[in-house]
Amino acid sequence: xxxxxxxxxxxxxxxxxxxxxxxxxxxxxxxxxxxxxxxxxxxxxxxxxxxxxxxxxxxxxxxxxxxxxxxxxxxxxxxxxxxxxxxxxxxxxxxxxxxxxxxxxxxxxxxxxxxxxxxxxxxxxxxxxxxxxxxxxxxxxxxxxxxxxxxxxxxxxxxxxxxxxxxxxxxxxxxxxxxxxxxxxxxxxxxxxxxxxxxxxxxxxxxxxxxxxxxxxxxxxxxxxxxxxxxxxxxxxxxxxxxxxxxxxxxxxxxxxxxxxxxxxxxxxxxxxxxxxxxxxxxxxxxxxxxxxxxxxxxxxxxxxxxxxxxxxxxxxxxxxxxxxxxxxxxxxxxxxxxxxxxxxxxxxxxxxxxxxxxxxxxxxxxxxxxxxxxxxxxxxxxxxxxxxxxxxxxxxxxxxxxxxxxxxxxxxxxxxxxxxxxxxxxxxxxxxxxxxxxxxxxxxxxxxxxxxxxxxxxxxxxxxxxxxxxxxxxxxxxxxxxxxxxxxxxxxxxxxxxxxxxxxxxxxxxxxxxxxxxxxxxxxxxxxxxxxxxxxxxxxxxxxxxxxxxxxxxxxxxxxxxxxxxxxxxxxxxxxxxxxxxxxxxxxxxxxxxxxxxxxxxxxx
Numbered sequence: 001x002x003x004x005x006x007x008x009x010x011x012x013x014x015x016x017x018x019x020x021x022x023x024x025x026x027x028x029x030x031x032x033x034x035x036x037x038x039x040x041x042x043x044x045x046x047x048x049x050x051x052x053x054x055x056x057x058x059x060x061x062x063x064x065x066x067x068x069x070x071x072x073x074x075x076x077x078x079x080x081x082x083x084x085x086x087x088x089x090x091x092x093x094x095x096x097x098x099x100x101x102x103x104x105x106x107x108x109x110x111x112x113x114x115x116x117x118x119x120x121x122x123x124x125x126x127x128x129x130x131x132x133x134x135x136x137x138x139x140x141x142x143x144x145x146x147x148x149x150x151x152x153x154x155x156x157x158x159x160x161x162x163x164x165x166x167x168x169x170x171x172x173x174x175x176x177x178x179x180x181x182x183x184x185x186x187x188x189x190x191x192x193x194x195x196x197x198x199x200x201x202x203x204x205x206x207x208x209x210x211x212x213x214x215x216x217x218x219x220x221x222x223x224x225x226x227x228x229x230x231x232x233x234x235x236x237x238x239x240x241x242x243x244x245x246x247x248x249x250x251x252x253x254x255x256x257x258x259x260x261x262x263x264x265x266x267x268x269x270x271x272x273x274x275x276x277x278x279x280x281x282x283x284x285x286x287x288x289x290x291x292x293x294x295x296x297x298x299x300x301x302x303x304x305x306x307x308x309x310x311x312x313x314x315x316x317x318x319x320x321x322x323x324x325x326x327x328x329x330x331x332x333x334x335x336x337x338x339x340x341x342x343x344x345x346x347x348x349x350x351x352x353x354x355x356x357x358x359x360x361x362x363x364x365x366x367x368x369x370x371x372x373x374x375x376x377x378x379x380x381x382x383x384x385x386x387x388x389x390x391x392x393x394x395x396x397x398x399x400x401x402x403x404x405x406x407x408x409x410x411x412x413x414x415x416x417x418x419x420x421x422x423x424x425x426x427x428x429x430x431x432x433x434x435x436x437x438x439x440x441x442x443x444x445x446x447x448x449x450x451x452x453x454x455x456x457x458x459x460x461x462x463x464x465x466x467x468x469x470x471x472x473x474x475x476x477x478x479x480x481x482x483x484x485x486x487x488x489x490x491x492x493x494x495x496x497x498x499x500x501x502x503x504x505x506x507x508x509x510x511x512x513x514x515x516x517x518x519x520x521x522x523x524x525x526x527x528x529x530x531x532x533x534x535x536x537x538x539x540x541x542x543x544x545x546x547x548x549x550x551x552x553x554x555x556x557x558x559x560x561x562x563x564x565x566x567x568x569x570x571x572x573x574x575x576x577x578x579x580x581x582x583x584x585x586x587x588x589x590x591x592x593x594x595x596x597x598x599x600x601x602x603x604x605x606x
Contacts, residue, residue, distance in 0.1 A: 001072040001592040003037070005081060005093075011046050012590050013038040013090060020070075020593070023100075023583040024568040025250070026265070026298045026547070031098030032077060034588075042089040055088050065105075067256060068095055072592040074564055080104075080256075102253050108194065108236035113228065114489065116193040118186060120225040121179025129159040129168035132177055133511055134501045135211065141185050142227075143499060144177040146510045148430065149219055150310070150441040155434070156219055161508035168504075176220040180513075181227045183212040183422075183496060187243065189227075191260050194236060199261045202249070206264075207500070208532040209247060213513050215425045215438055215495040232421075233489040246422035246496070265547075269569060276573040279561035281596075295555070295602065297580070298418070299547025303536055304406035306419045306493060310426040310441050315374075316404040316515075322370055325361045335364035338371065339398065339524055345373050346524040348394025361401070367518055367529060374399040376429050397429060398520040407537045410552075424515035424534050425495035435509030435522065438497070442490050498532045550580050550602040561595045571604065578604040 003010045022032045039047050041055045050066070068081040079097035082104060086092075096104050121142050124131075131137040132144035146157045156178045158171040184203055191198040203209050216230040224230075234242070240251040240260065249264040305317060332338040342362065345351050351358040351373065358373040374397045382391040404424050410416070426439040497513030504511045517533040520526075548571070558574060566572075568581040579601035587594040 001070070001588060001590060004069040004071070005050050005066050007067070008046065008050050010039055010050060011044050013040050014590075017587055017589045020095075020565070020586045020588055021583055022565050022568050022586075024581055025099050026569065027296050027582045030100040030103060032079070032095075033097065033100040034095040036084060036092045036094060037081070038090050038092050040090050047091070051083075051091055054083075054086055054091065066093075070095060070588075072588070075593055098252070099250075102255075105253075105255050107255050111194060111236045113190055113234050113236060113239050114231040116190060116228050118181075118189040118193060118226065118228040118231075120227065121177060121181075123177045123179070123225075127177065129157075129170060130504075132157070133504055135182065135499070136501065140182055140210075142179040142181040143213065143501070144179050145213075145438060145499065145513060146434075147178070147180075147215070147217060147438040147440050150426075150439045152219075154219070155430075155437070155510075156217070159510060163508065166506060174220075178217045178220045179225070179227070180217050181214050182210075183214050183243075183494075184210060186214060186227060186231075187240075190236060190239065195258060196253075197259045199259070202264055202267060203247065203262050208498075211498055211500040211532070213497050213499045215440060215497055215513065216491045217440065218442075218490060230490055232492050232494060242421050245418065246420050272567055272570040274571045274573060275566045277558065277560045277562075280574065281559050281561065295550070295552040297547075297550060297552070297582070297602065300409050300550060300552050302406050302408050302410055302415050302417045304417050304419055305404050305423050305536070306421045308423055308426075308493075310439065312426040312428055312439075315399055315401060316424060317406070318402045319405045319408065322361075322402050322405065326363070326370065329361040329363040329370060330357060331363045331365065333364075334366045335369070335518070335520075335527055335529075338362055338364045339520065339527065342373070342398070343524045346396050346398075348375070348378070348392070348396055351375070351394065351396060358396070362398075369403065369518055370401040371398050371520075372401055373397070395429075397522075398524060400516055400518050400520075402537075403516045403518070403535055405537050420536070421493045422496045423493050425497055425513075427497070427512055427515045429522070432522075433508060435505065436512050436519075437510060438512050440495070496534070498530070498534075548580055549605040551605055552602065554603050555582075556601045556603070557598065558601060559596060559598050562597050563595060565593075565597060568599075572599075572601060574601070578606075580604055 001012075003012065016038050018037045019035045020032065021034065023030045025031055039051075041047055041051065041053075064083045066081050068079055070077045077095075077097050079095060079101045081093040081095050084092050084094050119141070121144060122138055123144075127144075135143055144157045146155055146159065148155050156174075158174045159168040160171050161168050184200060187200065188198055214227075214231075218224045218230050237253075240253065244251045244262075247262075247264070248266070249262055250268070252261045252263075254260075307313065307317070332341065342357050345356075345358050350356055353359075362371045362373075363369070364371070376395040376397050378392040378394045380390060381393050384390055406417070408415075426441075427436055428439055429435070430437050497515045499513040503514070514530055514532070515534065517530045517535065519528050519530070521528075556579070565584055565586055566581075568584050570581070572579045572581055582600040582602065584597055584599045586597045
């Protein structure tokens with residue numbers, strides 16, 4: 001066996017041995033690593049040249065991470081070794097490979113995405129709504145779709161429709177644009193900002209993910225056009241870790257090569273051939289646990305979106321309500337049948353009464369979705385005198401339910417949950433002339449009071465505070481306001497929707513990105529079923545989270561003979577049954593790898 005550290009073949013301690021652990025990162029988030037490896041220093045010139053004289057009391061180890069390669073016949077791994085212990089005579093190191101190495105490295109610990117230079121929107125003088133809403137016209141960088149500031153009610157990027165020319169123009173109240181960047185563009189810009197190359201070809205090739213739009217934006221009047229300012233205060237590592245969970249894939253960060261690559265989990269697993277183990281030994285020493293073993297497998301965890309405060313979230317995620325009402329649901333084979341059978345409810349006709357379908361939960365099997373009838377507003381049709389009640393017409397919506405409910409693998413009260421922090425935003429009805437629009441609610445950000453900042457730069461109060469007679473320009477105001485301790489966090493998560501530029505209405509209403517893949521038309525004349533989905537549950541699971549189902553009550557240990565360590569993410573066939581591997585452990589000595597390998601496995605459910 002040969003261990004090369006910084007390109008030099010290190011000398012192992014006589015009689016040394018160590019365990020090499022290869023983990024399935026769907027269980028632990030780690031890849032391969034070793035337990036402690038002992039390397040002599042006293043009297044060993046080679047190792048002293050590698051590490052320096054770090055075993056002397058007057059020398060401080062200036063470096064604790066070194067490049068490393070382990071070779072033995074067909075076995076080869078490249079990663080890092082980190083120093084774990086130093087004595088007078090030797091140094092102990094641990095080898096880390098893949099995600100284990102990535103988890104250990106702290107390169108991006110103090111690098112926050114909302115403090116990077118990630119660019120701004122392109123607000124050209126000749127910008128028109130058609131151009132601003134088209135991803136192609138903006139180089140797949142960003143768009144400027146209308147959105148409602150939920151705290152003020154103002155519509156940003158407001159446009160109006162000219163029926164004669166069948167075109168949109170900017171409203172006179174719209175002085176400038178507030179831009180929303182594409183998710184893949186921001187991911188690439190983050191890599192560029194930290195000096196890393198990236199390969200997101202798998203992501204870019206799938207238009208369901210290529211057109212994912214970051215809805216986080218700040219009002220134009222705030223004069224903060226930088227994309228980064230609307231992002232949460234996450235480190236670069238946090239961003240890619242959370243993004244990998246959302247996309248159903250894995251970002252691999254290579255700090256030595258300064259590169260970031262992405263692959264969908266389902267593509268990675270599909271490319272692995274199954275492994276059949278034949279040389280099983282000690283078959284009577286199989287450790288089977290029938291108790292709750294707290295399995296950490298990603299496919300056995302409840303996957304949920306982080307809870308939001310916006311008004312639509314009770315409709316977006318309501319597992320409890322579906323569980324209570326689904327047995328009483330009125331069921332239809334198709335959504336088309338459901339709509340046509342209940343269309344009279346669209347204006348409130350027959351919507352009240354014990355036998356009304358408006359008081360029921362409705363289910364369409366072809367889209368696997370539940371619906372309720374939701375009242376939006378009423379209009380006075382006839383005002384009557386005396387005791388006679390006034391006559392109203394109602395605007396009713398057929399609202400999908402629990403579209404973003406969790407993927408529930410364990411319904412116990414203490415079940416573990418993994419939260420996705422890339423979240424569908426609120427898309428809701430506005431006035432008839434605008435239709436449905438994107439609503440954004442800014443989080444409680446930590447800017448000082450407005451009079452102490454330059455958010456409200458034209459205020460007379462601020463002018464008086466700065467100087468009794470002179471109005472200070474922007475740069476002077478910024479200087480006087482003082483240095484901020486950290487960038488304000490206007491959003492604590494990232495809101496994601498889908499927009500390919502093809503959904504601009506031609507009836508005078510405004511466009512909006514899509515959060516749900518089912519959208520019933522406002523007049524109940526039909527629906528559109530988009531070819532993307534942010535749903536994470538049941539039949540229409542997002543690509544990348546289609547994990548094997550395992551029996552979490554049985555944790556089995558097998559020992560077997562092999563000349564190499566199989567990939568633990570593969571499906572294993574053992575004595576006619578399929579298993580998923582959690583980890584494999586092999587022993588190495590100076591002579592190389594032992595053929596005896598121990599594995600921890602879980603039975604796959606058919």
